Amino acid sequence: MQTFIAFIVAILILVSLHEFGHYIVARWCGVKVLRFSVGFGKPFFTKKRGDTEWCFSPIPLGGYVKMVDTREGNVSKADLPYAFDKQHPAKRIAIVAAGPLTNLVLAVLLYGLSFSFGVTEIKPFVGTVEPSSIAAKAGFQSGDKILSVNGEAVKDWPAAQTEMVLALEAGKVNVAVQTASGEAAVRIIDAAGTPEAGKIAQNKGNIGLVPFKITNRLELVEKGSPAKAAGLKAGDTLLAANGKALKDWMEWANLFRKSPGQKIDIVYERGGKTFTAGLRPDTKELSDGTLIGRAGLAPQTDEAWDKQIRREYTPSVPEAFKMGWDKTVGYSTMTLKFFGKLVTGQASLSHVSGPLTIADIAGKSAEHGVQSYLEFLALVSISLGVLNLLPIPVLDGGHLVYYTAEWIRGKPLSERIQAVGLRFGLAAMLMLMLVAFFNDINCLFG
Structure with missing residues (x-):
């Protein structure tokens, strides 16, 4: 029940604010909004305020904003100036971009709020190496300080771990370290295609490194x-x-x-x-x-080692939100790189998760307290924002491409090109959803 409630609350907050971003900018741009719905399906609660119906619907897996649009039916002559498709491309770009950008701004605020309660930083030091693990085979030693992974500098333990896991199945992973004696060395993880790497991608295993002794x-x-x-x-x-x-x-x-x-x-x-x-x-x-x-x-x-690698402090409010900005930028960049690696075959589809995994993590983060749940919401909000900005038709990013092209050309793209793009986008998202559900079922139920 806790997992279910934590998941529903997360979806309602993140999706509702995403749609509210579309709604508020649409109103600023003079577009008439007919309906704002939280959830899908036939509404069970409706309240009209001004021109807009505010609804709650029974399927809490999303939401939508319905605007006046001549492409979706007959529009009265009086409403034509307020139709979405009759607006300048710049206005349509602003309306479409507002949703995912709201998610990214929300992530900054959530991280900032979480960090204002206190921050625990774990430095990228190796404390324990599990015998016979992938890390042990790569030669990692207790006391190693991880400096970079495949050339990407890392500042803390979570960043080092994430970079290694995402690169694990793409080929050899070169991890630059400073040994306990102060010498420079490179630990090479060569586990691509192995059962161990597959389990790690499905969150069923680990590389074999722990920062604590x-x-x-x-x-x-x-x-x-x-x-x-x-x-x-x-x-x-x-x-x-x-x-x-x-x-x-x-x-x-x-x-x-x-x-x-x-x-x-x-x-x-x-x-x-x-x-x-x-x-x-x-x-x-x-x-x-x-x-x-x-x-x-x-x-x-080991308490002495723990004091060496752990730093706990409470930043000021401005510092906390600056850290929230940096965290959001960092995770957004990492997410974009991950999608790029997916397209080029340098990352495994096993890392793609769906609603079942998100629900599972929602429940676990809620068990660990408010701070953990806030950071979970922030991370999912980043994923939602970045995913929607990808230039794939049916997503906000695909519409941004269409409207930008229209602005440059002075006229819309042909209906044929838009239809082909729509079919491609639907196929791509359907495939991604199927992969996500397969990974969820495989991970949670074996």
Whole structure:
């Protein structure tokens, strides 16, 4: 229910404001607006104010603004001066562009509001490398500072991670780093076409890099877990298993995972003294039938390292909204680059998500609090704005191309050219929607 409500609220806010951008500029340009509808289908609530009907409709997956337009039916002689298609191309361009630009402005405001609550920056340092992962095979080492990915400079951990994931299936990924000893090096990720890369594109896996260093000291031992039954407590430090010293927490995690139902002889330290215990991980079956072990404990992070890579502060209001502007510009540019890579075959269609994934993320972000949900809304608003500005007929960007061409030529493009463009645009968007739904179903339901 929380996921459903978070998704519906997101759609209503983002789409309604998108359409309101069209509406308000249309009124400024002297165009008569007949209907403003939130949702699709037959309206269940209608209120007329002036010339416009304000409606709520039952399908909350979008909305629309209906203007007087001679192409959509007979228009009275008195309304002809207020018809959309009778306006100068510059006015039509302004009306069409207002929707997606409203989404981008909204993203700046949402990010600015979120950042005004406080900001946590994670520097692009590698804390932990998962054994046998894509990152381990590429030679990443704990302490590496990521400087750039395929020549694109990165300033923080999220930017580094995003650049690597988007480039993963396009070929080799060259990651420039500064090692813990201060030397320059290049880590080359060559995983294109591998099952691991495919899982990462579908949000079912990861490259194997974590910015935090994880210790063998226990932060949490769950009640009723195998670890609790073995006598382990928070604050204990794990030393060895089955006679072998394990210094890396990822080794412990892999051992527990690969030992469902098997007894593990553990040596641990508590209060300066050494103890032994037998731990038998519970057996858990994954959706694909794989059996894994679960011990029921969680490790502490390295506090000294955490202080080195994490920066928490509360910016002033002007600084927060300046950061919101920079974030919006950065994500908009990244989104445009992604669509460009899709067209040239340098990015995987597996990264395309639809409403089911958006709903899932909406619910999860809402669980993490208001700040997380605001940033989710901002990111989706950017995607909606940039997508609608693409020069594809049926999208706002396609109409912008038509009206710009008309302004330059002094007359509209021929009906034949517009019809061909419309068919192309419908085919392209239908294909994109099918891919998005396929990815959603595959990701969420396996």
